[in-house]
Amino acid sequence: MQSKAASVGRPAIGVTYEGGDPALLERLVEVADYLEVAPDSIATGTGGDLRIQREILDEWRAAAEKVEIVAHGVGLSIGSASGWNEAYLRLVDELANAVPLRWHSEHLGYTTVDGEPLGTMLSLPRTEEALDLVCERVIRLQGRYPAPFLLENIARMLPDPDGDYDEAGFLNELCKRTGCGLVLDVYNLECDAHNHGLDIDQFLDALELGAVHELHVAGGTEVGGMKLDVHSRQAQPSTVALAARAAAAAPAVWGATYEVLPEAVPVLGHDVIVNEVTRLRTALS
């Protein structure tokens, strides 16, 4: 399928879609080039016996006739020293067998420890041992799936431990060793700047932008003086502007995604979400 945006040489524009909302889907396929789906957010079953809901899988399969599908997981836990989540990979297997994936991605962090969920996602220390761990797993993933694999910078909520790399250096080394690409979540950069004083200009200057293949744009909220990565709102103008800046500087951005939580859809409404997709396309054109 030729994406709507690829025909004019711009990043394709995507949006989160969980499934089960046909009225929203009907509108999204008119304005977006791809849907970002999370296999683990709609899985059914327990423990290692997780499956994607059949109705949702059918819905995604039908949508794939009109738009491309990108998988973006939450629960792989690629950075868990005790082991990643194999049940999540079986969901990706199931999805990849049903729908052609343009690419798939995960967060550079961890959500479980010894199999127990943290209830949130934590970032990794930027150390050699963490890098070795993630690189070995990225290479295994690249051997398992033909679709390109990308990793996303996550917003850090906790202070950094001492590390061997700075923010950009860690990502550069990861991409260099594995050939994997990056999802650059520009809202997460704004969170890190607000919460921990990240210098975004310095970060972007140091990052090898050729590895950035997707941009994430979202709107969150601020609580207790901290900016939270909750994808519950429209993107701020600063976030869209940062995405446009990154898209202009990075030579191989395949797509830019407006991310929204399913829980926020009833609050925002379909019109707002459609407008956000259109707004992102305009900003990156």
Add this chain to the structure above:
Amino acid sequence: MSGQAARLAAQQRALLALLKDRPVPVGKDPYLDLIRGSRGLTMLQMITAWWRRFDLERRAPLTSRALAHEGRFEDALTLLGRDADTPAAISALAMHFLEQHIEDTDPLIAAVASTERALTLVARGDRSRHEVLWDRDPTPVLNALLAGHPPGPAAPGDFRVTVSRDRPALIAVERRGDLANSCHAQERHHRGHPACSQTDKSV
């Protein structure tokens, strides 16, 4: 596990313990002291509690509301947060929560959780026929919970709720041992419950 990876594992275990308010299983570590007093840790604990609440209110609204009306929902959330056996997949948390309550000591909570679990399974494609026994008329209870009201009094008696895909509205209620009523089993479609959203039909 190499020595380096063991260090990473130890740090991750310590952060898990801090997040869940458990004793930290390592010795003195200045970094962990920094985390212990950080605004970020407090915020993360708050956020994880929000996620659990939002997820359960969305995916298990009947049982969440029934517990809330009994003044037990906050405790249930806290217990769930400390539970080491919670599933890793975010979508499985609600089912885990429902399974925790199907044998609740309060028969009303147990019946609501069992019914909601059956509805959720069937709406996700399960072809099984589920039967839940109630000690009171389930219809006013479920309708009140769907509307966000306290369950209120319901006529006592032996009732059977059947949840199955072969029911036009997924769910049917009948009074056990009452032939007349069982011949006219009340089909109820509990519109508003997420389990029914994919098969929305009037009855």
